[in-house]
Amino acid sequence: MESSPVNFIDTANFKMVFVLLSVLGLLILYITKLISVEVSSLIILTFVLLFFQFFPVLDINGSNVLSTSVLLSGFSNPALLAVLSLLVLGEGIVRTGALDNLGEFLSGIQLPSTILFAIIFLLVVTLSAFLNNTPIVLIFIPILQSLASRFDFSIGRLMMPLSYSAILGGMITLVGSSTNLLISSSMVDQGLDALGIFEITPFGLVLAGSAMLYVLFIMPILLPEKDIMNRRTSNGRQYISQFVVPADAPFLGEVALAGHFESFPNITIKVIFRDDKRIQVPFDNYEVRAGDIFVVAATRVALTKIATTFRGLFHPPLPYGYDFQLTRIRKYEEASKDNLDTSFNEDGTILVEAMISPSSRMIGLTLTQFELQQSQCAIFLGIQRRSTMRTTRMTDMRIKSGDILLLKGKPNELEPLRNEGDIVMISGTRGSIPKRSHAKRAIVIFIATILSVSFGFVDIATASIAAATATVLSGCINFRQAARAIDKTIYLLAGTSLALGTAMTVTGGASYIANSIVFGLGLNSMSPIFVLSSFFLLVAIITNLISNHACAVLFTPIGISLALSIGIDPRVFAITCLFACNCSFASPLGYQTNLLVMGPGHYGFMDFVRAGLPLVAFVWIVFTLIAPMYWEL
Template identity: 40%
Template sequence: MELITPTLQMWLTFAIILGAIAAYSYDRIPLEISSITTVALLLLVFELLPLTGDDGTPTVTVRQLLAGFADPALITIMALLVVGQGLVQTGALQGPARALMILGARYPAGTVILCFLVVMIVSAVLNNTPVVVMFIPIMAALGEKLGQRAAMVMMPLSFVAILGGNMTVIGSSTNLLAIGAYGRAGGEAVGFFDFTVPGTVLAFTGLLYVITIMPRLLVDRSGMAKQLAGSSGKQFLFQIELEPSNKMVGQQAVAGLFPGLKDLTIRMIQRGPEKLLPPYDDVTLRTGDVVMVAATRSVMMDMLNASPDMLTSAEGETDEDSENDGGRRMVAEAVIAPASRLDGRTLAQSGFRAETGCTVLGVQRRSRMIRAALSQLRLEAGDVLLVMGTRTNVMSLRGNRDVLLMESSASDVPHQEFAPRAQWIFAGVVLTAASGMLPITITAIVGAVLMLITRCLNVRQAGRAIDRRVFTIVGAALALGTALQGTGGAAWLAHTVIEVLRGAPVWVLLSGFFLLVALLTNVLSNNATAVLFTPIALSLATELGVPPMPFLLAVIFGANCSFATPMSYQTNLLVMAPGHYHFADFVRAGTPLIFLVWLAFTIFVPWYYGLV
């Protein structure tokens, strides 16, 4: 490799890179601002101080710096996020998740390990964010059965999802970006399973650590959090009329309680004209019973997803209208306002459903325990209603003077009748990409379009799946990579590293390069790290005269070692709240995993590719 003479533009590029790292590390600066500022500085530098080649043409242009925002790898990431959102919005993963919950009742310890394996394998072919979102409540429930708190399973859940992304080309956005940068730099095409073997070795090495050692390093802080629990643990009163197909039929009370209904508290049973109140002695639930159940919103939503016709509205009617209108349903909480017309009336008397088009599923009253059927309950100011309706009807409650809509509580009800469509589309995307019939970019875009056309999700939900932070940071990282390569900075860094390690075996240089990337990815974005170091990896391999694939894998696997900080990967941020983690928890539990993966990489990859 020819020695590169440093230029002013190169040093300014290095300065912008260091500034970007510092900005990304500073929590008070939004990632979007840091990314756009980085791109703006690069545009200014190469506009005011143009760098030209031997033929007088600019080596770094405005078009090249902004091309990252239309990069096929970035478009692929956005499309895969939409495909994953389609699975979430249809509840396509809830069937398998529910089966794991049933298995966990008998074999909780083995089921936790099985869940980790499932998450790791699924994350190899699907964006891991929706996978982690789906498994957070499952892992919390299984952790309780093991006598463990959420802290013992939440961070491991995130880590196994990240490890699973090492096994295929589409396992993570990092893989796609690094391979895209590799292709732009002149590298050969990388097949879907080309690095599955080394990726699997690293993934299972990390899994062994996650299962055996990591729980000993985590601290349970959920005790105090539960004492201070707010809305997440509040219970609503729901009304259920037992049909013959309802699984609650046949449940028998033991010592005054119903042990088969662990997450539910039965407040009253209306059996014809008779009212049965706790404690219940020798009572068996029958078809036709109207049961008043106290439960959290999440528990009842899970039951509603499993049996859409199970709940009876507070007016005493099933929710047929919202089922027949073909629209998507939304659930939200609304507080009865002072001086509301609902105060002192039952819902049937108020005409709430006829006026708003929303069905009241449950009621929460903090002042005292409710022991009456919801259809007969006289509402009071301050009662919280759990309402369900189309998005238009629910959002129209913002202008209703009788209730105060809590918009932050609004969430979509999964359209489970479309789940088979989403599953088939997802399977088609994976199989088509894996077989090489179509490029991954085309496959992902077609999959996203099919999710929209088949109504697995709407445009609003698809737009919400596209994270603007990911979009801006990837665009900025690609701009930095373009500047680094155009100024010769990548080649200069590669030459400097070789000079420092001159005389060392190739596997030593490869190992050191991996460790550098792995440490930097926890400060800088993993996507930015992958884009910045891929051209350097290719330059190093060219300088040493060895195949570039091991050095490309050092970038991919190293950039995926996002374990030591919560902001290094999105799934880490997802589990931080339910696990009640502090920043130091990630440093304490994640740092050893980085070095363990580094050790496994150093031992296996050089041997696997014949570098020792």
């Protein structure tokens, strides 16, 4: 009897192939960024849930081993909950200003620049071993910018080492990186004991310490100095902006000469929209009309000059679908009863560069949507996105983490956004000093958490959840701030990856990949250290292409199966996967802190390849040399 297509799909081999194709599809979506990480995760997760609902994997009792509850159990995984809880704890430390005294001390210390920067980077490594590294990087960005200005030092030679120092710190302890906790959880799912909080510390110190020698002494040579304007001030940074030509503009009827307009001598016109028509350079015979939309590129100084020369240009009445300025005109009129130009009164106004924080409410909103939701009167002048200059209509742009906005307004108008954690001021103002009455409480909670786990009083998940609860109940942060500290991207990405990891193990996909690598490449005849080193390099490469969280969860079961295939302690391969996943140096996409420093450091993609790829190779070589002695292979 011929088998039907349904019977073929319901075979064990096809189920394994389906899971492996799902993993491949997820990796492709993560690498290409065709759609957001959150949407990619939900799409793949939905397909997997539906597939195993109709084609279950049955045990001897007839129960579905990959039921919906099993696949979704990753979202309640203790390690994932610990990761999210530690984010809340870290938010409490940042909000209370517990680390601000340290930053102020470093800013005022009198030491040679090279020594001072080395101290700061080593301090970042130490802090990142115990705290989430994203807020640490956000804290030190303005500190390093201030010091770079004081010493006339290239900011481009500071921002990337800052990010790498934070990443390296995550190698030192279990709580140093959320990736470490997810790998520890995967080990438990595979039948191994969870990692101890300091189990990876000896090897991690060797890797991080040797890598810091590269960061301090070799990386500055590989990172080119940016132009003198970018070194001495951020005025040389190019922003993209947009304005609508008002009906009473003094430059109405002006004709372009060789692509330039007399009224705008220091800006570059990228594109002009008239109705639904897109007009490109060189704008031959173009005559300015009311309602035209100009998308321009200009420095901070040039945009400020335009805003003050043509008052009202950046906050006209709201024409449908066009205006994207960050002003609530009606509320402003009700509050001040003054002319709209009051917001550009030089008395009391400041110009700031503000970076979108990872937990910002703005992320995913178009600039128009944000304008309609926020209640401040700050004037939006321009946006810079990770060195990429956009020439589309600004109303079509969605805000992303790491975007840098050029804003103008009074401090009290900007402060609510800063206080809510939506933006991080990186120039123009230091902002107000946070209330520190609860700083000691946050530090005590943090120390108690580390000690309780270190001495085995409670497990990491229980300690983290208790710490997050204590952070809220003690008044360090409120519940809304705690909720916003939870990274939804990590939650969806890790939960989906855990589901796929479970499916790979149950269907035999992890064992199939491991056996294919071992016997297909002839690794069964190779030395264990060769196999281990090759696995490290493979994971280190992939972690620079996709999220390190996804890489960790997907490759841990593969590494454990690979270890069993060659007769090595699977714990060794799991820890190897941990160190390799923390090697996200060669791409700005591999780690969130890389994206955060990309704008302030004026980096392009190739800057990370130039400086980060040798670091990946360096850590790999050190690992290969140390591993045989450490594990007696």
